[in-house]
Amino acid sequence: MGKVIWITGAGSGIGKALALAYDEDQNTIILSGRKKNQLDEVASLLSNPYVLPLDVINEAEIVEAVNQVDHKFGKVDILINNAGLSQRALVQETSNDVGRKLMEVNFFGSIHLTKAVLPLMLKSNEGNIVAMSSAAGKFGFPLRSYYAASKHALHGFYEALSLELKDTNIHVTVVCPGRIKTDISKNALKGDGAAHNQMDAGQANGISVEKCASQIKKGITRNKSEIYIGGGEILLIYIKRYIPSLFRFIAKRVNPK
Ligand SMILES: NC(=O)c1ccc[n+]([C@@H]2O[C@H](COP(=O)([O-])OP(=O)(O)OC[C@H]3O[C@@H](n4cnc5c(N)ncnc54)[C@H](OP(=O)(O)O)[C@@H]3O)[C@@H](O)[C@H]2O)c1
Structure with a gap:
């Protein structure tokens, strides 16, 4: 039997x-994902799909979905x-409600599903848990204040989780894409x-989803704790780490769209 791989946001783009x-x-x-028609379309391209609509900000739906997966497959190899x-x-244009929604989807949605799937992985003492962060999970960027905050938060949570799982065969990977050509x-x-x-210029000039997915897959297979994917913008992660003043000099001059 092959692996059971659960992907959220699977109806489009990188998923x-x-x-x-x-x-x-x-x-x-x-x-x-939420849009069943998109999930069905992707399913039609696969050999063994299982369509499971889910809004990750709905905790009751998460519990129900995990029960369904447990009942049907009894395991999740890769989440x-x-x-x-x-x-x-x-910042000054973004309402508090919009800010909370970004945190709910990007941070709480991810960690609530992980927490719900974790008992299944602990039972078999194996698995890979993957969190989709961003280069904006490594540095702040204009027009993306809450987005960057939500992605930074993932790093703290998943690093703590990976340390708690140090004596298990469950591996945690945080992925930081730069600009990938999606919607x-x-x-x-x-x-x-x-x-x-709007399709921002940065997005339109990003690397392909196929290349991105292939690098993510390779990193997961190697149980890497972090994966950086993209073009030249990935250099900013290293510049921020080693020469923060240079990072600020460059980031102030980059077109945020
Ligand atoms: N593209 C990039 O340059 C880039 C860079 C860094 C990080 N990322 C990250 O990569 C991931 C995928 O993004 P993408 O680029 O592929 O863009 P995308 O095509 O817009 O994909 C986002 C996916 O998330 C799903 N989604 C949104 N809200 C949801 C919710 N409440 N519950 C369940 N699913 C939800 C959407 O499906 P439904 O609308 O059907 O729910 C959609 O399939 C995101 O986490 C993004 O932050 C992307």
């Missing part, structure tokens, strides 16, 4: 590319918390909660 990349060796791919939502608005900027929220609805 869809990951589903296709893992469609081999009789793997079962559990596809989650990829990929669902996410970006932001395109200045993330179109779906990003403006300050009033409306969709930004």
Whole structure:
């Protein structure tokens, strides 16, 4: 029997590319997200799909979904918390409600699902837990204040979890993509909660989802704790780490769109 791989945000972008990349060796791919029509479309491209609609900010839905997966498969080998939502608005334009929504989807959605799946992995003493952060989980960036905060928060949580799991065969990977060519900027929220609805130049010039998915898969197979993926923008992670003043000099001059 192949692996059971659960991907959230699987109806589009990086999640869809990951589903296709893992469609081999009789793997079962559990596809989650809110838009069932998109999940069904991805399912039609796979050998062993299992469509499981899920809004990650709904805790009751998470419990129900995990029960369903436990009942049907009895295990999860790889959980990829990929669902996410970006932001395109200045701090002073972003309502508190929009800010909370970004934290709910990107942070609480990810950690609540992980917590609910963890008992299954502890039972078999194996698994890979993957959190989708961002280069904006490593440094702040204009128009993405709450987004960056939500992604930074993932690093603290998942580092703590990985240390707690040090004596198990469960591995935690945090992925930090730079700019990947998806609809993330179109779906990003403006300050009033409306969709930004624009393909930003940074996104349009990003690397392909196929390349991104292949690098994520390779990193998970190697049980890497962090994976950085993208073009030149990934250099900023290292510049921020080693020469913070240079990071500020450059980041102030980069077009945030
Ligand atoms: N593209 C990039 O340049 C980039 C860079 C760094 C990090 N990332 C991260 O990569 C991940 C995937 O993004 P993407 O680029 O592939 O963009 P995307 O196509 O917009 O994908 C986001 C996915 O998240 C799902 N989602 C949003 N809210 C959800 C909720 N409440 N419950 C369940 N699913 C939800 C969406 O599906 P539904 O609308 O159907 O729910 C969608 O499939 C995100 O975590 C993002 O922050 C992307």
